[in-house]
Amino acid sequence: xxxxxxxxxxxxxxxxxxxxxxxxxxxxxxxxxxxxxxxxxxxxxxxxxxxxxxxxxxxxxxxxxxxxxxxxxxxxxxxxxxxxxxxxxxxxxxxxxxxxxxxxxxxxxxxxxxxxxxxxxxxxxxxxxxxxxxx
Ligand SMILES: [Fe+2]
Numbered sequence: 001x002x003x004x005x006x007x008x009x010x011x012x013x014x015x016x017x018x019x020x021x022x023x024x025x026x027x028x029x030x031x032x033x034x035x036x037x038x039x040x041x042x043x044x045x046x047x048x049x050x051x052x053x054x055x056x057x058x059x060x061x062x063x064x065x066x067x068x069x070x071x072x073x074x075x076x077x078x079x080x081x082x083x084x085x086x087x088x089x090x091x092x093x094x095x096x097x098x099x100x101x102x103x104x105x106x107x108x109x110x111x112x113x114x115x116x117x118x119x120x121x122x123x124x125x126x127x128x129x130x131x132x133x134x135x
Contacts, residue, residue: 006025031051031106048092055084059081070132077124084113091105091106
């Protein structure tokens with residue numbers, strides 16, 4: 001069962017970024033599903049690697065937009081991205097070392113990736129970037 005669903009409250013009103021956030025939610029749901037049905041490390045690791053890869057490219061996309069448009073909170077936002085990426089990388093290392101990933105750890109990543117980050121940091125750049133013509 002999906003643990004997160006896309007809803008209008010998550011929208012930053014920028015089409016490309018909303019689409020990427022939806023893809024992120026899909027990947028997190030896939031990962032959670034693999035873990036909850038007790039799939040082994042060999043099945044979970046590729047999904048986690050895909051999630052990490054997607055997170056990194058999505059963050060780069062946002063960072064380029066913010067940098068190109070001269071967003072004043074760029075540095076702080078970039079720092080927040082680095083923190084989230086490090087957390088997901090940590091999960092990947094934990095898994096690689098053979099330890100199981102616990103649900104609370106997963107929940108923390110999900111919370112950082114979405115509930116907190118999209119709802120606050122991402123929403124903060126929304127009107128600035130839209131005013132600069134980003135769609
Ligand atoms: Fe962001």
